[in-house]
Amino acid sequence: MSNPPVISIIDDDGSVRAATYNLVRSLGYVVHTFASAGEFLRSPHLNDTSCVIADVQMPTMSGLELQAHLLAEGYRVPFIFITAFSGENARARALKAGASCFLTKPFAEDALINCLDTALEEHGAGTSKWSDWVSAASRASGLRSVAAGENNNSIPPTLAGSRRVYVGMRGPTI
Numbered sequence: 001m002s003n004p005p006v007i008s009i010i011d012d013d014g015s016v017r018a019a020t021y022n023l024v025r026s027l028g029y030v031v032h033t034f035a036s037a038g039e040f041l042r043s044p045h046l047n048d049t050s051c052v053i054a055d056v057q058m059p060t061m062s063g064l065e066l067q068a069h070l071l072a073e074g075y076r077v078p079f080i081f082i083t084a085f086s087g088e089n090a091r092a093r094a095l096k097a098g099a100s101c102f103l104t105k106p107f108a109e110d111a112l113i114n115c116l117d118t119a120l121e122e123h124g125a126g127t128s129k130w131s132d133w134v135s136a137a138s139r140a141s142g143l144r145s146v147a148a149g150e151n152n153n154s155i156p157p158t159l160a161g162s163r164r165v166y167v168g169m170r171g172p173t174i
Contacts, residue, residue, distance in 0.1 A: 003030075004028050004029050004030050005029055005030070005050035005051060005120055006029070006030045006031075006032065006045065006048050006049050006050050006051075007024050007029045007030070007031050007032075007049070007050065007051050007052075007053060007116070008031075008032050008033075008034065008040055008043075008045060008049040008051070008052050008053070009021055009024065009031060009032070009033045009034070009052075009053045009054075010033075010034045010035075010036070010037055010039075010040050010052065010053070010054040010055065010058070010063065010066070011033075011035075011053075011054070011055040011058070011082070012035055012036060012055060012058045012059060013055070014035070016055070016082070016105070017033045017035070018033075020033075020053060020082075020112070021033050023109055023112065023113075024053070024112075024116070027113065027116070029116075032045045032049075036058060036059070036060060036061070037054070037058060037060070037061035037062070037063070037065065037066040037069075038060060038061060040052075040066070041066075041069075046075075049077055050077070050078075050120060050123075051077065051078045051079075051080065051100075051116060051119045051120055051123075052066075052067075052070075052077055052078070052079050052080070053079075053080045053081075053082060053112075054066060054067070054079060054080075054081055054082070055081075055082055055083060056081050056082070056083035056085070056090050056094070057083060057084075057085055063079075063081055063083075063094075064081075064090060064093055064094060064097075067079050067094065067097055067098075067099065068097065071097060071098070076123070077123070078098075078099075078100045078119035078120070078122060078123045079094070079097075079098070079099040079100065079119075080099065080100055080101045080102075080103065080112070080115045080116070080119055081094045081099055081101065081102045081103065082103045082104075082105055082107065083102075083103075083104060083105060084104070084105040086102075086104040090102075100115060100118055100119035100122060100123075101115035101118065101119065103115065
């Protein structure tokens with residue numbers, strides 16, 4: 001089996017960062033988290049990142065500004081955007097610049113899993129779906145630990161079990 005893809009999560013909200021980390025890690029990916037775009041840009045993980053999951057609205061440099069900066073520097077890493085403030089302009093701008101998905105918080109864990117599969121397939125980081133290599137029992141166990149490891153106030157409702165519809169995925173509709 002090849003090395004798992006490296007996923008970088010960038011969000012200024014620590015509880016969202018932790019819950020997203022727990023979900024993505026439970027799928028078998030290597031995961032790095034960052035509190036800001038600047039922290040990510042200064043990290044040694046920039047070049048080995050297979051996919052970025054970024055909040056749209058962050059202080060200093062937004063997720064959209066980070067995407068534009070990386071494109072201008074020649075990086076072609078897939079982006080999945082997450083936001084609590086869904087605006088059609090931000091969504092359109094992200095997708096036009098090549099984002100794989102645009103999710104509105106709270107979002108269903110299956111939506112993020114499908115976005116990761118799509119982003120990695122589109123950009124050749126996974127010739128077969130990495131999450132398919134993780135058994136359903138392992139995935140369910142990982143999701144239970146996400147719920148068990150955080151108090152109810154810090155877990156986004158979707159990671160605790162409720163389902164929400166998300167907006168703006170390119171590719172197959174989920």
